[in-house]
Amino acid sequence: MTTTDAGWTIEELLQTCIAEALRGANDGEPYWQSVRELQARDPDEVWRHLEPISQHEHARVRAIVPDVLRFLGQGSRPRLHDTVALFESMLRAAPAPELVASIGLALGELGVAEGVALMQPFAQHPDADVRFAVVSACLGQREPAAIETLIALSADTEDHVRDWATFGLGTQVGPTEEGDENAVDTQALRDALAARLEDSHVNTRSEAIVGLAARRDPRVLPILQREIDRGPELSLILEAARWMASPSLYEGLKRLEAHEDPERRKFWLDHGLADAIAACGRGRSV
Structure with a gap:
């Protein structure tokens, strides 16, 4: 049967x-x-x-x-x-x-x-x-x-376990909008996300980045800048840049907008690059 x-x-x-x-x-x-x-x-x-x-x-x-x-x-x-x-x-x-x-x-x-x-x-x-x-x-x-x-x-030895646990901490209980009073934001949670900022598994690392960016933790900024300069593999990096809204990220994001590879450029534009540029550009001095 x-x-x-x-x-x-x-x-x-x-x-x-x-x-x-x-x-x-x-x-x-x-x-x-x-x-x-x-x-x-x-x-x-x-x-x-x-x-x-x-x-x-x-x-x-x-x-x-x-x-x-x-x-x-x-x-x-x-x-x-x-x-x-x-x-x-x-x-x-x-x-x-x-x-x-x-x-x-x-x-x-x-x-x-x-x-x-x-x-x-x-x-x-x-x-x-x-x-x-x-x-x-x-x-x-x-x-x-x-x-x-x-x-x-979030510190598990298996990638998929670590990835989903980090997602649970970073996004599932994180803010969904500015001033979200239901978001969970403790030092222990932030430290757990920070411990994954150099994770070899790209999904896990990206979940940690967006989770810390949504909480505006300054530890994420140099890592986020590095990921932007490399050319993000995942749209989570662009989401993190939008959350962080840091003028220091603006030039790196603009370089993505002008990237020579049309397929990569289209991916970034389809997944929030314009919003990230706008958010990071608001605080720049003219």
């Missing part, structure tokens, strides 16, 4: 998921097509069939539960309290890494504050996918425990 049909019953869709999971193919299209179809079905009926699977002997089969529940109701978030309680019960049973990772990703998609406390004990797990799922559960959460966890994981 390689495709599912909208006319299939919930039982048939679940059997496809179980069969795919047991053969180690729960990252393939037949599995996810069945998951998506289940997410579109009646939430109470799907829940009734899923709950017993949460105690299945195979962790890959148990992982079907969070995979479906993360988007059950296709965004309407039905039975949210029951879902969190079920995940808590599943995590208490010393689950396999793939199940912990699936639960963490689901908690992140659900955006519940309870996800931080449930996933925080796995922040030092040896499996990088689990640590990434911890980050996912903390993204957008502003409570101190979430920030502390993201700070720790």
Whole structure:
């Protein structure tokens, strides 16, 4: 069976998921097509069939539960309290890494504050996918425990974990506009971002730059100038320049505007170069 049909019953869709999971193919299209179809079905009926699977002997089969529940109701978030309680019960049973990772990703998609406390004990797990799922559960959460966890994981050995943790600190809880009172801005958070300013991973480094620039931390200015002079690989650098609005960046940005490579110049112009030039030019003396 390689495709599912909208006319299939919930039982048939679940059997496809179980069969795919047991053969180690729960990252393939037949599995996810069945998951998506289940997410579109009646939430109470799907829940009734899923709950017993949460105690299945195979962790890959148990992982079907969070995979479906993360988007059950296709965004309407039905039975949210029951879902969190079920995940808590599943995590208490010393689950396999793939199940912990699936639960963490689901908690992140659900955006519940309870996800931080449930996933925080796995922040030092040896499996990088689990640590990434911890980050996912903390993204957008502003409570101190979430920030502390993201700070720790922003120094992770794995690039993708470090990248997303830095994004969580720099952008997800940062200001969205001038004077944003909801932004999280502590010395520990700033120091964690500053520690990533020389990161060898370009995405991580760029997330740190934009996060510090949005908070107008002067430590970012020489790094930002260097990235502009090199020719930014990511639009985040232009966003950071706009936030920083420093006249010292103006000439470097103008050089990008006149760059000899038309493709690079078009990329920068399409991704905020004009706004960055305008912001940095306002404070210049004429």
